[in-house]
Structure formats: C-alpha cells, structure tokens
Amino acid sequence: MGSHESEQTLTLLSGLSMLKKLDGNCEGRFETEAERNAHKLRRQRQQEIAEEIKALGKREKSTFQ
Numbered sequence: 001m002g003s004h005e006s007e008q009t010l011t012l013l014s015g016l017s018m019l020k021k022l023d024g025n026c027e028g029r030f031e032t033e034a035e036r037n038a039h040k041l042r043r044q045r046q047q048e049i050a051e052e053i054k055a056l057g058k059r060e061k062s063t064f065q
C-alpha cells in the first residue's frame with residue numbers, strides 16, 4: 001500500500017475505533033430518541049468507513065496486478 005493509502009487507512013481505522021468505543025459506552029441502552037438516532041448515525045458511519053477501507057484495499061490490489 002502506498003503511503004497515502006496507508007495514511008488514509010490509519011485515519012479511517014482510528015475513526016472506526018472511536019465510533020466503536022462510543023457505541024460500547026451505551027451498551028444498547030437509549031434514554032432518549034436523540035441517543036437512539038446518534039447510535040444509528042454512528043452505525044451508518046461505521047459501515048461507510050468499512051466500505052472506504054475495502055475500496056482502498058481493492059484500489060491498491062488492482063495497482064499491483
């Protein structure tokens with residue numbers, strides 16, 4: 001992986017880690033609708049990050065073929 005892609009991946013992984021930590025703190029308990037919505041948005045962002053990481057990997061893989 002090139003240095004730019006590696007840096008992007010590390011940034012994405014850091015964001016993913018932060019989101020998972022936030023979700024771990026709530027443990028599925030939501031006192032308000034706002035908390036439930038925030039949880040949903042964090043889950044969506046986790047999915048987006050996972051897709052971005054996959055795309056970086058595929059791009060890098062195609063570069064080496």
